Amino acid sequence: MFETMIHSTEELNAMAVHLRLSENFSELKLLASEWLVPEEHVQDFIAGKRAQLAEIPFEEREYDSAVEKLRAEMWLIKDQMFTDIVSKYLIRKAEDNPVFGMQVLQKHKTIQKCMNYIMEQAYKIAKQEHEKKTSGKRPASGRNQNVALGISELQVYQWAEDYYALDDAKKEAEERAKEQKKRVSKQKKSIQRKTQSSSSEKPISAVPTKNTVPPKKKQPENIQLSLFDMTNSDS
Structure with a gap:
């Protein structure tokens, strides 16, 4: 969903902070996977052990x-x-x-x-x-309690x-x-999955069978579109 909006590591980190604050962890994990962020970094970021999701590639200078x-x-x-x-x-x-x-x-x-x-x-x-606060106590409703x-x-x-x-x-x-x-x-692994997926697809034969009758060619039709139609076709 957010992949097309992100073009740099800085933008990735900003979006990751937004997703963490909104507790949209599924989308956060998907985004991290697209950018090949290590799983350990993702878990630490969600837990609050990392300030930012991904390492910014600083120039070797x-x-x-x-x-x-x-x-x-x-x-x-x-x-x-x-x-x-x-x-x-x-x-x-x-x-x-x-x-x-x-x-x-x-x-x-x-x-x-x-x-x-x-x-x-x-x-x-x-x-x-x-x-210390939860020692010997049962968490309310089975939820983790935040600590200020x-x-x-x-x-x-x-x-x-x-x-x-x-x-x-x-x-x-x-x-x-x-x-x-x-x-x-x-x-x-990603390349192998894509290769296996493409090779498993059955090729469509373009050779007609003996009893196949080629369809008649349709005459081109003049199609008129109003300005309203053209506007709606973009949406």
């Missing part, structure tokens, strides 16, 4: 400074609320601390992954609070710094290779 990199990524994500606030803090941090600036400049580090890390930490705390969680800005900023300090280059490389392998496998 060299940045002159951490500030330049953060501003470029912030502009691509186009999130004027949560991401912009954290990014502005990180920009000030990078300006004042050259060591932190070097951590930001690592190629596998992105502000988008930083936001996902923050969401994951907040999710863990929310889950713990939920388990207040987290200070200082805590969020600390998580952001923790993300850039993580030594996770090897883990990132392994995950990228694993995801790429899954995508290739999924594409191959």
Whole structure:
């Protein structure tokens, strides 16, 4: 339904947020499948452990400074609320601390992954609070209860710094290779299904049988359409 409306990863993420807020998870999963988003990312996004559904493919380029990199990524994500606030803090941090600036400049580090890390930490705390409140109690009507969680800005900023300090280059490389392998496998299966589907269709023979009488050719008819008819034919 929404496939023709989306032309970039940024638009995909915006639509995914809309579908999550409206709890249209079936359409969200279908959209993610069309864009080959890993299943694990889809489930984490629905659960609230990811800030955005899909990774934005940032250009493999060299940045002159951490500030330049953060501003470029912030502009691509186009999130004027949560991401912009954290990014502005990180920009000030990078300006004042050259060591932190070097951590930001690592190629596998992105502000988008930083936001996902923050969401994951907040999710863990929310889950713990939920388990404490529901321990020994039966959930009402069998439904999961939402947990309101207040987290200070200082805590969020600390998580952001923790993300850039993580030594996770090897883990990132392994995950990228694993995801790429899954995508290739999924594409191959899709091609095989299409090939099998087309080969199973019976060809229509154009050779007439002995008793077949060719139909008479109809004379062309002049068809007149009013302006009203032409307008309705487009609808």
